[in-house]
Amino acid sequence: MLSQLKRLSLEVDGRYASDAELQFMTDYVKSFNLRLQTYQKLQEIESSLLQQAYAKMRSLDPMLFVHGKEEYSHKWKADTSRTLRYVAVAVLINDPDTLRERLLLWFQTILHAFGMEQTANVTYQVLQEVIKQDLTPPQASLVCPILELVRRSLGPTSP
């Protein structure tokens, strides 16, 4: 939304915007209540989401939290919680571009430095699965595409 507003203000410099150019604002207003509910729900269930995802990932492969001699469970929780909060804001203001610019481009280089891309890949895959149990289908349809963007950005670049 913020990125779209910024683009709009540049594009309509010196003229009036067309109805088509303003459509995204109408769409946003229509979706706002759902976005706000989803944002509040994410805030409410964050810690349980993290716990469910952690348990599921540990059962899949406990080595996902180990790299070299280091154990990363604690770091994983802090990183995933921070990312979920960015995801929640991206849902609220409908702005995946800002999420990408402020967090994902930087975070993918840091995860790469620590060789944690596969863990990130599984994390945001599992989160999409567990989140569907706690959110309504319309809420999940707002959150899951953003989680998928996170998974594709932070996961391994080649299969």
Next chain:
Amino acid sequence: MVTLINTPNPVKLKHPKKHDHYGFRDFFTFDPDKGTIVDWNEGQNLLTTEDFIIGLVEGLQEEVGDAAAATMYVIGCEWGQKDAFFFEKWFEKEFDRNMRQANLLFLLETWWWPFTSQGWGRWEVDMGDRKQGFMFINIFDSAVARTLGDVGKPVCFLYAGLFAGFFTELVRKQLSCIEIQCYSMGETYCKFLVGGQDRIDAAAFWMNEGANARDIEKRLRTGELLR
């Protein structure tokens, strides 16, 4: 980035330990009253146009002729050496640890992020050959090459100098750098080789003989050097 200045960054004031601060609005603080653009690490920034880069490159060419490339390289070296000290300070302040205790790849990514935010391009470090004493760096969207366009030869001497200067200070051993592939040669990205002078001389010789980056990588990996 030339001088340090004391303009508080509002995001930094509120979240001093925030590491994910490289977005445009987080990293830079614009002060219209003072006319300053200060970054997260309190370095003062200047905005320049592509005309500035053209003026710098062509002006030097006119002043010193063929020595322009070497001059740009030396400017880069001094910048890299100074930046290594600057980086050491802000890294320690931000992460509460000496940079020599950090994971090397994490350290390098952290060093380059301010450059990415400032528009010098994204990078990729290939340290697979580090034990053999050399490494490769890819730069995507070099500010110099993007400005000059396809001129049929490498142009990013400033970057080569920057890497030589920084890595020399980092490993405390004299290192050099050469650009072995450049966007200005019609390639999709720039590639730099960092290593001891003997390897850089060998790469320069092979390039003059018409070798491309892949040939040079192969020859270095087989341990070939100039006799």
